[in-house]
Amino acid sequence: MAAAEKFEGGCDCRFARYRLARTPLFVHCCHCRWCQRETGSAFVVNALIETECVELLDGAPDMVMTPSASGKGQNIARCPHCRVALWSHYAGAGPRFAFVRVGTLDDPDRFPPDIHIFTTSKQPWVILPEGVPVMREYYDREMYWPKESLERHAAVVAKAST
Numbered sequence: 001m002a003a004a005e006k007f008e009g010g011c012d013c014r015f016a017r018y019r020l021a022r023t024p025l026f027v028h029c030c031h032c033r034w035c036q037r038e039t040g041s042a043f044v045v046n047a048l049i050e051t052e053c054v055e056l057l058d059g060a061p062d063m064v065m066t067p068s069a070s071g072k073g074q075n076i077a078r079c080p081h082c083r084v085a086l087w088s089h090y091a092g093a094g095p096r097f098a099f100v101r102v103g104t105l106d107d108p109d110r111f112p113p114d115i116h117i118f119t120t121s122k123q124p125w126v127i128l129p130e131g132v133p134v135m136r137e138y139y140d141r142e143m144y145w146p147k148e149s150l151e152r153h154a155a156v157v158a159k160a161s162t
């Protein structure tokens, strides 16, 4: 896929618009109870990407600190008007990585999950597809991410520590 490919998205009221400058590092489908509450649904689909690759086109989001399973909180970027959640930063991955809500992309079909996580609390009617890794809880990035994504991740971490 072309490096120049861009992926736009935004909220319901169209105040907040963003663009992903690259393809995501990896796409999580999380079935934990926290994500179920936050979406009011059965799971969330999050595209992990370098925060610097999330380009704001219009309308600055509000950052809303929200309790998380780790106890350290999750900072969720929401449209200040319609309050749709666009992406978030978890304490674990830190502010340099964004978890973009795939459903807010104009073409969400483009990024299906690369992995299903926290499936111990998966709602029983959700049938997972063959061929996609299924984790009862979290997972080891080194074992599942493509080499290119691991290199991009390492580059961000290296830059932050200089």
Ligand SMILES: [Zn+2]
Residues within 6 Å of the ligand: 011, 012, 013, 014, 015, 016, 079, 080, 081, 082, 083, 084
């Ligand atoms: Zn909005």
Ligand SMILES: [Zn+2]
Residues within 6 Å of the ligand: 030, 031, 032, 033, 034, 035, 036, 118
């Ligand atoms: Zn979750």
